[in-house]
Amino acid sequence: MNKSLFIEICKRLYDRKYVVGSGGNVSVRDKNIVYLTPTGSILGFLKEDDIAIMDLDGNIIKGNPTSERNLHLMIYRKRKDVNAIIHTHSIVSTFLSIIDKEIEILTADGKVFLKKIGYVDYYEAGSVKLAEETAKRDEDVIILKNHGVVCLGKDLIDAYVKVETLEEQAKLTLLKLLVNK
Ligand SMILES: C[C@H](O)[C@@H](O)[C@@H](O)C(=O)COP(=O)(O)O
Protein backbone atom coordinates (compact mmCIF):
# COMPACT_ATOMS: atom_id res chain seq x y z
CA MET A 1 0.00 0.00 0.00
CA ASN A 2 1.35 3.39 -1.04
CA LYS A 3 1.20 5.25 2.26
CA SER A 4 2.52 8.54 0.88
CA LEU A 5 -0.22 8.60 -1.78
CA PHE A 6 -2.80 7.77 0.93
CA ILE A 7 -1.65 10.75 3.00
CA GLU A 8 -1.49 13.03 -0.09
CA ILE A 9 -5.06 12.13 -1.14
CA CYS A 10 -6.34 12.78 2.42
CA LYS A 11 -4.56 16.17 2.44
CA ARG A 12 -6.06 17.15 -0.92
CA LEU A 13 -9.57 16.17 0.23
CA TYR A 14 -9.12 18.48 3.23
CA ASP A 15 -7.33 21.30 1.41
CA ARG A 16 -9.94 21.34 -1.37
CA LYS A 17 -12.72 21.36 1.25
CA TYR A 18 -14.41 18.08 0.42
CA VAL A 19 -14.31 17.68 4.20
CA VAL A 20 -14.01 20.13 7.07
CA GLY A 21 -12.97 19.54 10.65
CA SER A 22 -12.69 15.83 11.40
CA GLY A 23 -15.17 14.85 8.70
CA GLY A 24 -14.61 12.19 6.08
CA ASN A 25 -12.69 8.94 5.94
CA VAL A 26 -10.61 6.98 3.47
CA SER A 27 -9.59 3.35 3.15
CA VAL A 28 -7.50 1.14 0.89
CA ARG A 29 -7.66 -2.64 0.66
CA ASP A 30 -4.55 -4.70 -0.01
CA LYS A 31 -5.56 -8.41 -0.24
CA ASN A 32 -7.07 -9.22 3.18
CA ILE A 33 -5.75 -6.09 4.93
CA VAL A 34 -7.55 -2.72 5.05
CA TYR A 35 -5.84 0.60 5.80
CA LEU A 36 -8.15 3.29 7.18
CA THR A 37 -8.07 6.82 8.50
CA PRO A 38 -8.37 6.97 12.29
CA THR A 39 -11.68 8.02 13.81
CA GLY A 40 -11.82 11.71 14.70
CA SER A 41 -8.76 12.51 12.60
CA ILE A 42 -8.35 15.67 10.53
CA LEU A 43 -7.56 14.37 7.05
CA GLY A 44 -5.33 17.35 6.29
CA PHE A 45 -2.96 16.66 9.18
CA LEU A 46 -2.46 12.88 8.94
CA LYS A 47 0.96 11.23 9.07
CA GLU A 48 1.76 7.77 7.67
CA ASP A 49 2.07 6.32 11.15
CA ASP A 50 -1.48 7.47 11.98
CA ILE A 51 -3.03 5.07 9.45
CA ALA A 52 -5.13 2.41 11.20
CA ILE A 53 -5.12 -1.21 10.05
CA MET A 54 -7.82 -3.93 10.10
CA ASP A 55 -8.34 -7.26 8.45
CA LEU A 56 -11.44 -7.99 6.34
CA ASP A 57 -12.92 -9.99 9.23
CA GLY A 58 -13.07 -6.80 11.30
CA ASN A 59 -10.12 -7.44 13.61
CA ILE A 60 -8.19 -4.28 14.48
CA ILE A 61 -4.46 -4.71 13.87
CA LYS A 62 -3.35 -1.13 14.56
CA GLY A 63 -4.91 2.10 15.79
CA ASN A 64 -8.54 3.21 16.13
CA PRO A 65 -10.17 3.04 12.66
CA THR A 66 -12.92 5.32 11.43
CA SER A 67 -16.37 5.05 13.00
CA GLU A 68 -17.54 4.13 9.46
CA ARG A 69 -15.32 1.03 9.46
CA ASN A 70 -18.33 -1.29 8.99
CA LEU A 71 -19.35 0.61 5.86
CA HIS A 72 -15.87 0.22 4.39
CA LEU A 73 -15.54 -3.46 5.33
CA MET A 74 -19.02 -4.47 4.13
CA ILE A 75 -18.32 -2.93 0.72
CA TYR A 76 -14.93 -4.65 0.40
CA ARG A 77 -16.46 -8.01 1.32
CA LYS A 78 -19.14 -7.61 -1.36
CA ARG A 79 -17.13 -5.90 -4.13
CA LYS A 80 -13.91 -7.77 -5.00
CA ASP A 81 -13.20 -5.13 -7.69
CA VAL A 82 -13.09 -2.26 -5.16
CA ASN A 83 -9.74 -1.50 -3.50
CA ALA A 84 -10.31 2.07 -2.31
CA ILE A 85 -13.23 3.91 -0.67
CA ILE A 86 -13.47 7.66 -0.04
CA HIS A 87 -16.20 9.19 2.12
CA THR A 88 -16.52 12.98 2.09
CA HIS A 89 -19.01 15.69 3.01
CA SER A 90 -18.84 17.36 -0.43
CA ILE A 91 -20.96 20.42 0.19
CA VAL A 92 -22.99 20.78 -3.03
CA SER A 93 -23.46 17.03 -3.52
CA THR A 94 -24.77 16.88 0.05
CA PHE A 95 -26.85 20.06 -0.23
CA LEU A 96 -28.77 18.70 -3.24
CA SER A 97 -29.69 15.61 -1.18
CA ILE A 98 -30.97 17.93 1.57
CA ILE A 99 -33.38 19.55 -0.90
CA ASP A 100 -34.23 16.15 -2.42
CA LYS A 101 -32.71 16.90 -5.83
CA GLU A 102 -30.80 14.20 -7.69
CA ILE A 103 -27.45 15.11 -9.24
CA GLU A 104 -27.69 15.21 -13.02
CA ILE A 105 -24.80 13.88 -15.11
CA LEU A 106 -24.48 16.87 -17.43
CA THR A 107 -21.04 16.74 -19.06
CA ALA A 108 -18.66 14.28 -20.69
CA ASP A 109 -16.61 13.83 -17.50
CA GLY A 110 -19.73 12.82 -15.61
CA LYS A 111 -20.64 10.25 -18.24
CA VAL A 112 -17.11 8.83 -18.34
CA PHE A 113 -16.28 8.73 -14.64
CA LEU A 114 -19.59 8.48 -12.78
CA LYS A 115 -21.98 6.38 -14.89
CA LYS A 116 -24.74 5.86 -12.24
CA ILE A 117 -25.32 7.54 -8.87
CA GLY A 118 -26.98 5.68 -6.01
CA TYR A 119 -28.86 7.16 -3.04
CA VAL A 120 -29.14 6.01 0.59
CA ASP A 121 -31.61 7.52 3.04
CA TYR A 122 -30.36 9.17 6.19
CA TYR A 123 -29.20 6.79 8.89
CA GLU A 124 -27.09 7.69 11.92
CA ALA A 125 -23.44 8.27 11.07
CA GLY A 126 -21.31 5.31 12.02
CA SER A 127 -24.31 3.00 12.38
CA VAL A 128 -24.42 -0.58 11.14
CA LYS A 129 -27.69 0.31 9.39
CA LEU A 130 -25.94 3.03 7.35
CA ALA A 131 -23.21 0.54 6.50
CA GLU A 132 -25.72 -2.16 5.49
CA GLU A 133 -27.83 0.16 3.33
CA THR A 134 -24.75 1.62 1.61
CA ALA A 135 -23.25 -1.81 0.94
CA LYS A 136 -26.55 -2.87 -0.69
CA ARG A 137 -25.99 -0.38 -3.50
CA ASP A 138 -24.32 -1.52 -6.73
CA GLU A 139 -23.13 1.90 -7.89
CA ASP A 140 -19.57 3.20 -7.42
CA VAL A 141 -20.87 6.65 -6.46
CA ILE A 142 -23.37 6.84 -3.59
CA ILE A 143 -25.05 9.81 -1.96
CA LEU A 144 -25.70 9.47 1.78
CA LYS A 145 -28.67 11.81 2.16
CA ASN A 146 -28.12 14.69 4.59
CA HIS A 147 -24.62 13.40 5.24
CA GLY A 148 -22.17 13.11 2.35
CA VAL A 149 -20.92 10.86 -0.42
CA VAL A 150 -19.10 7.54 -0.80
CA CYS A 151 -16.99 6.86 -3.89
CA LEU A 152 -15.53 3.45 -4.68
CA GLY A 153 -12.51 2.82 -6.89
CA LYS A 154 -10.28 0.11 -8.23
CA ASP A 155 -7.56 2.21 -6.59
CA LEU A 156 -7.24 5.45 -4.65
CA ILE A 157 -6.83 7.68 -7.71
CA ASP A 158 -9.96 6.16 -9.29
CA ALA A 159 -12.01 6.88 -6.15
CA TYR A 160 -10.58 10.40 -5.86
CA VAL A 161 -11.46 11.28 -9.46
CA LYS A 162 -15.06 10.21 -8.74
CA VAL A 163 -15.24 12.49 -5.67
CA GLU A 164 -14.11 15.51 -7.66
CA THR A 165 -16.19 14.72 -10.74
CA LEU A 166 -19.32 14.13 -8.62
CA GLU A 167 -18.99 17.51 -6.91
CA GLU A 168 -18.50 19.20 -10.31
CA GLN A 169 -21.72 17.60 -11.63
CA ALA A 170 -23.49 18.65 -8.43
CA LYS A 171 -22.37 22.25 -8.90
CA LEU A 172 -23.58 22.18 -12.54
CA THR A 173 -26.91 20.69 -11.41
CA LEU A 174 -27.33 23.47 -8.85
CA LEU A 175 -26.48 26.15 -11.42
CA LYS A 176 -29.03 24.62 -13.82
CA LEU A 177 -31.70 24.68 -11.10
CA LEU A 178 -30.96 28.33 -10.30
CA VAL A 179 -30.93 29.44 -13.94
CA ASN A 180 -34.16 27.59 -14.70
CA LYS A 181 -36.00 29.09 -11.73
C1 LIG B 1 -20.12 12.67 12.46
C2 LIG B 1 -19.02 11.95 11.74
O1 LIG B 1 -18.03 12.91 11.40
C3 LIG B 1 -19.53 11.33 10.46
O2 LIG B 1 -19.82 12.31 9.48
C4 LIG B 1 -18.56 10.33 9.87
O3 LIG B 1 -19.23 9.74 8.76
C5 LIG B 1 -17.31 11.01 9.34
O4 LIG B 1 -17.37 11.58 8.26
C6 LIG B 1 -16.03 10.99 10.10
O5 LIG B 1 -16.03 9.99 11.07
P1 LIG B 1 -14.60 9.36 11.51
O6 LIG B 1 -13.77 10.49 12.03
O7 LIG B 1 -14.97 8.34 12.58
O8 LIG B 1 -14.00 8.73 10.30
Ligand SMILES: [Zn+2]
Ligand atom coordinates in the same frame (compact mmCIF):
# COMPACT_ATOMS: atom_id res chain seq x y z
ZN1 LIG C 1 -19.39 11.46 7.36
